[in-house]
Amino acid sequence: MKYWQAKKLKQTEFKRLTGVKKTFSLMVRIIKAKDQEKKKPGRKPKLIIEDQILMTLQYLREYRTYYHIGKDWKISESSVCRIIHKIENVLIKSRQFRLPGKKALWQSSSDGELVVMDVMESQIERPKKRQKQFYSGKQKEHTLKTQLVIQQKTGQIMCLLNGKGKTHDFKLFKNSGVKFGTLMKVIADKGYQGIAKIHRLSETPIKKKKGKKLTKEEKKYNRQLNRLRITVEHINRRLKIFKILSYPYRNRGKRFGLRANLIAGLHNYDLAN
Secondary structure (H helix, E strand, O other), X not given: OOHHHHOOOOHHHHHHHHOOOOHHHHHHXXXXXXXXXXXXXXXXXXXXXXXXXHHHHHHHHHOOOHHHHHHHHOOOHHHHHHHHHHHHHHHHHOOOOOOOOHHHHHHOOOOOOEEEEEEEEEEEOOOOOOHHHHEEOOOOEEEEEEEEEEEOOOOOEEEEEEEEOOOOHHHHHHHHOOOOOOOOEXXXXXXXXXXXXXXXXXXXXXOOOOOOOOXXXXXXXXXXXXXXXXXXXXXXXXXXXXXXXXXXXXOOHHHHHHHHHHHHHHHHHHHHO
């Protein structure tokens, strides 16, 4: 389906097709502005800018191979790869889809602000080298981890960090250098036991001790935390609508972080609009 056909769809159908709504028009403006900066326009491309963006979103949304996408759009496999990389690079460098970042968390001074933190894992193909570094004992497969810090009230993704599957969630947090404002409250899962020593206003579910059961008060406390923490699970689901994050990742790991940041930025823009 080309752009002239896709634009006739209802907004909900367009969202199902591409994973975005109003974000598409902004993406078109960014790419066209970048093209106008060229001193020499060169040869006219086979696909108009709208179709190039649609193809890129199709790749992120469906995660089919370059070969199959090329057959649909009647261009070569190498052209598909080149166009997708170009669109991704321009969108990231435009800073329109930039996340607030670690600085926004550290500088936050509003009393009662609540953020939730969790790690999302994406399966990868078994690496040829250093397999143990990517093997996740929790998932029983080779993965790449993405740590998400999300504003609980709005669902906005504040920042994310990527790591290897073997890295423990709490170690990934300590390596990330994320610091929270003194008045900010943080909720995380059981994988972040000990975070209260780093940030005073942090809470994690109470872990059952060996050979003992949780009391009714402890279970009630855990349920209350989980009701607040469920936001991060909903965001994980929305991000994994883009199958490149939920299907086994076939490409080089170096580009995974760029794509995760771009998808998170698309989510934030759609949420704000």
